[in-house]
Amino acid sequence: xxxxxxxxxxxxxxxxxxxxxxxxxxxxxxxxxxxxxxxxxxxxxxxxxxxxxxxxxxxxxxxxxxxxxxxxxxxxxxxxxxxxxxxxxxxxxxxxxxxxxxxxxxxxxxxxxxxxxxxxxxxxxxxxxxxxxxxxxxxxxxxxxxxxxxxxxxxxxxxxxxxxxxxxxxxxxxxxxxxxxxxxxxxxxxxxxxxxxxxxxxxxxxxxxxxxxxxxxxxxxxxxxxxxxxxxxxxxxxxxxxxxxxxxxxxxxxxxxxxxxxxxxxxxxxxxxxxxxxxxxxxxxxxxxxxxxxxxxxxxxxxxxxxxxxxxxxxxxxxxxxxxxxxxxxxxxxxxxxxxxxxxxxxxxxxxxxxxxxxxxxxxxxxxxxxxxxxxxxxxxxxxxxxxxxxxxxxxxxxxxxxxxxxxxxxxxxxxxxxxxxxxxxxxxxxxxxxxxxxxxxxxxxxxxxxxxxxxxxxxxxxxxxxxxxxxxxxxxxxxxxxxxxxxxxxxxxxxxxxxxxxxxxxxxxxxxxxxxxxxxxxxxxxxxxxxxxxxxxxxxxxxxxxxxxxxxxxxxxxxxxxxxxxxxxxxxxxxxxxxxxxxxxxxxxxxxxxxxxxxxxxxxxxxxxxxxxxxxxxxxxxxxxxxxxxxxxxxxxxxxxxxxxxxxxxxxxxxxxxxxxxxxxxxxxxxxxxxxxxxxxxxxxxxxxxxxxxxxxxxxxxxxxxxxxxxxxxxxxxxxxxxxxxxxxxxxxx
Numbered sequence: 032x033x034x035x036x037x038x039x040x041x042x043x044x045x046x047x048x049x050x051x052x053x054x055x056x057x058x059x060x061x062x063x064x065x066x067x068x069x070x071x072x073x074x075x076x077x078x079x080x081x082x083x084x085x086x087x088x089x090x091x092x093x094x095x096x097x098x099x100x101x102x103x104x105x106x107x108x109x110x111x112x113x114x115x116x117x118x119x120x121x122x123x124x125x126x127x128x129x130x131x132x133x134x135x136x137x138x139x140x141x142x143x144x145x146x147x148x149x150x151x152x153x154x155x156x157x158x159x160x161x162x163x164x165x166x167x168x169x170x171x172x173x174x175x176x177x178x179x180x181x182x183x184x185x186x187x188x189x190x191x192x193x194x195x196x197x198x199x200x201x202x203x204x205x206x207x208x209x210x211x212x213x214x215x216x217x218x219x220x221x222x223x224x225x226x227x228x229x230x231x232x233x234x235x236x237x238x239x240x241x242x243x244x245x246x247x248x249x250x251x252x253x254x255x256x257x258x259x260x261x262x263x264x265x266x267x268x269x270x271x272x273x274x275x276x277x278x279x280x281x282x283x284x285x286x287x288x289x290x291x292x293x294x295x296x297x298x299x300x301x302x303x304x305x306x307x308x309x310x311x312x313x314x315x316x317x318x319x320x321x322x323x324x325x326x327x328x329x330x331x332x333x334x335x336x337x338x339x340x341x342x343x344x345x346x347x348x349x350x351x352x353x354x355x356x357x358x359x360x361x362x363x364x365x366x367x368x369x370x371x372x373x374x375x376x377x378x379x380x381x382x383x384x385x386x387x388x389x390x391x392x393x394x395x396x397x398x399x400x401x402x403x404x405x406x407x408x409x410x411x412x413x414x415x416x417x418x419x420x421x422x423x424x425x426x427x428x429x430x431x432x433x434x435x436x437x438x439x440x441x442x443x444x445x446x447x448x449x450x451x452x453x454x455x456x457x458x459x460x461x462x463x464x465x466x467x468x469x470x471x472x473x474x475x476x477x478x479x480x481x482x483x484x485x486x487x488x489x490x491x492x493x494x495x496x497x498x499x500x501x502x503x504x505x506x507x508x509x510x511x512x513x514x515x516x517x518x519x520x521x522x523x524x525x526x527x528x529x530x531x532x533x534x535x536x537x538x539x540x541x542x543x544x545x546x547x548x549x550x551x552x553x554x555x556x557x558x559x560x561x562x563x564x565x566x567x568x569x570x571x572x573x574x575x576x577x578x579x580x581x582x583x584x585x586x587x588x589x590x591x592x593x594x595x596x597x598x599x600x601x602x603x604x605x606x607x608x609x610x611x612x613x614x615x616x617x618x619x620x621x622x623x624x625x626x627x628x629x630x631x632x633x634x635x636x637x638x639x640x641x642x643x644x645x646x647x648x649x650x651x652x653x654x655x656x657x658x659x660x661x662x663x664x665x666x667x668x669x670x671x672x673x674x675x676x677x678x679x680x681x682x683x684x685x686x687x688x689x690x691x692x693x694x695x696x697x698x699x700x701x702x703x704x705x706x707x708x709x710x711x712x713x714x715x716x717x718x719x720x721x722x723x724x725x726x727x728x729x730x731x732x733x734x735x736x737x738x739x740x741x742x743x744x745x746x747x748x749x750x751x752x753x754x755x756x757x758x759x760x761x762x763x764x765x766x
Contacts, residue, residue: 074132077205080153081110087181087195089114089121094134095146096126097230098389098419100726101663102142104228108659109147112222113154113214116181116194126391126413136390138543139513140724143659144626147722155211157203165192216657216718223718225662242387242414243372243446250374250442251280252296253435254303256289257455260313260689265289269307276302283438288501290435296446314688317538323359326463326484330535333487338519341526346478350469352566358466358555358750362684363459363544364693366701367418370452371425375432376442381408386429387416393492394426398433401498401505422493422511422542424456430497450694457493457542458684460486460510462551466559474567476578478526481518483552486537488512493542510541514548516623517731520556522578539686545674546730549622554752557618557735562748570599571617571739584621584628587652587715591630594713595650603743612637614744618735622728628654629729633736637744639763642756646676646737651712651729656720667725669710675733677702683753
């Protein structure tokens with residue numbers, strides 16, 4: 032029989048009943064206000080991940096969340112496939128620290144790659160246990176049973192029993208069996224198919240609940256009054272300046288944290304703008320016009336050698352042709368379309384926070400530390416936000432709301448303004464790269480050396496702005512980890528050495544932003560490789576294939592050449608008199624040298640008079656192993672291309688000596704609909720391989736492909752992101 036814990040009432044209250052009669056957000060909210068549900072959240076327990084209600088409905092509890100990437104749909108496909116239930120029978124609850132296991136933050140394109148197999152194994156364990164229970168009830172061997180749409184049937188007795196009836200309201204209190212057999216991909220009916228995303232209908236009709244839409248009865252609205260300089264200290268607050276504003280409840284001051292609370296959002300906005308506060312002056316940022324001198328001159332705290340083979344210095348000295356180049360990649364903000372928002376409720380010594388954080392379990396720890404309260408008294412619940420892709424301002428808005436709720440003992444909603452989002456979210460740090468390489472007399476790459484200048488990294492969460500301003504406990508993580516990936520190259524070179532200099536500081540608080548480090552590092556490596564191909568007189572495809580030994584990588588490039596109709600044998604002609612120059616550029620990556628292969632070709636137009644670049648078309652061949660939802664992968668590739676074209680051509684944080692100055696869409700421009708390129712792609716599905724991520728890898732190749740295409744069009748090398756018109760015109764003059 033099933034080894035289950037029989038407590039139907041608690042089970043229905045805490046788990047499966049979430050999908051009956053309520054929206055997920057409404058039911059989670061009700062439960063949060065009633066009590067903390069009694070439910071396993073262990074990654075070692077089946078019921079940490081899965082519950083089946085008496086009607087046969089399946090609830091998946093995922094620690095990984097959907098950031099608009101389609102993960103919610105893909106994970107539901109994996110559960111439906113492994114349990115042999117209809118896709119429509121699966122409901123997903125995500126990122127609720129009281130209900131879902133801690134599977135780590137949703138980042139690094141690891142939701143399907145790492146989170147998916149955990150969930151799949153739990154489902155496989157559940158399926159085997161259900162089959163054993165049915166076999167016992169039917170008095171047959173488990174091999175006599177088959178499952179269709181959640182109904183188990185005995186071939187010999189012709190008896191049938193649905194999962195819901197078999198469970199009979201009990202929970203699946205089982206250890207996850209890591210040896211439970213997984214379904215043969217040859218028998219897949221749901222995985223590998225383009226199941227429509229479950230979130231799209233609500234988003235199209237305006238019924239979807241974003242974090243920005245979420246409300247609690249009787250909540251207040253808060254706004255934080257920011258200092259005029261990042262390190263400025265608060266000297267005075269004139270509370271009289273906001274007296275008379277309708278609905279104003281309180282002015283809050285904790286150290287350098289100052290905020291207003293009102294009954295209405297407009298009241299909070301009006302009070303925050305009207306409040307008179309005195310601040311010290313602070314000018315601790317470097318001169319932006321000398322940013323790269325500042326980066327190069329920053330103290331190095333350690334060197335990380337990411338690859339070392341042969342004797343690169345000696346081989347460089349004896350090469351027949353030697354090239355040097357320096358590449359740089361500017362500071363980026365996340366530019367979330369909807370500014371960050373959170374709601375927090377501090378009641379009876381416990382804190383509940385609704386947030387679009389992609390790391391709710393980490394946020395729980397940070398809020399507990401900031402509030403000096405036990406972690407088990409903090410609950411964080413994920414609600415979709417309109418924009419993320421890294422550590423933006425979601426966690427900081429949550430910290431603002433938590434502090435303010437504690438001050439008044441009521442629920443508080445904090446909606447950031449655009450100037451909060453652009454001015455105070457952590458940034459993608461600047462990257463500087465020096466490259467040196469040598470070719471032999473036959474044009475073969477014999478030596479490669481590179482030095483990257485990155486801020487020192489840490490695995491701990493980025494410090495909360497509210498905790499810093501208020502002088503409350505917080506972890507002072509210097510910057511994001513993982514940004515050294517793709518400093519090493521995927522090609523076979525006899526002499527190679529790649530080093531990352533880890534810097535003591537960086538101008539603005541750093542954090543992860545989509546494809547952190549991998550995009551910047553691949554931009555430098557793949558652009559410089561194109562320079563070497565030109566010096567060798569070789570076609571860019573042929574030059575890469577000459578130095579590539581990975582069969583899957585070779586297949587990606589061969590299929591890309593066919594997809595883009597790239598003629599590898601024809602000499603490339605450049606029309607120097609054409610006012611609009613056209614060109615094509617290639618880039619390739621094996622993401623982090625261990626997973627997802629991507630090759631891309633960009634077709635660009637360059638206006639010689641204005642220096643403006645237009646990316647007309649992007650070809651992508653993508654191998655992420657087993658594909659769960661092809662349409663979802665295509666969505667991710669298209670999103671990567673569009674967002675990274677924007678980051679490459681126009682996005683750049685500006686700042687003076689005190690603060691960020693690119694505080695709106697006029698000063699921090701992003702791509703518009705008329706500038707979006709056509710994306711043509713081919714997916715390589717490998718059903719018998721592990722599934723890898725698709726949320727980031729195709730972003731890594733975009734900047735280099737554009738840079739290489741501009742060279743093909745104009746003869747100008749672009750080594751500094753963003754490729755602004757002024758930079759393009761200057762590069763054409765130099766060429």
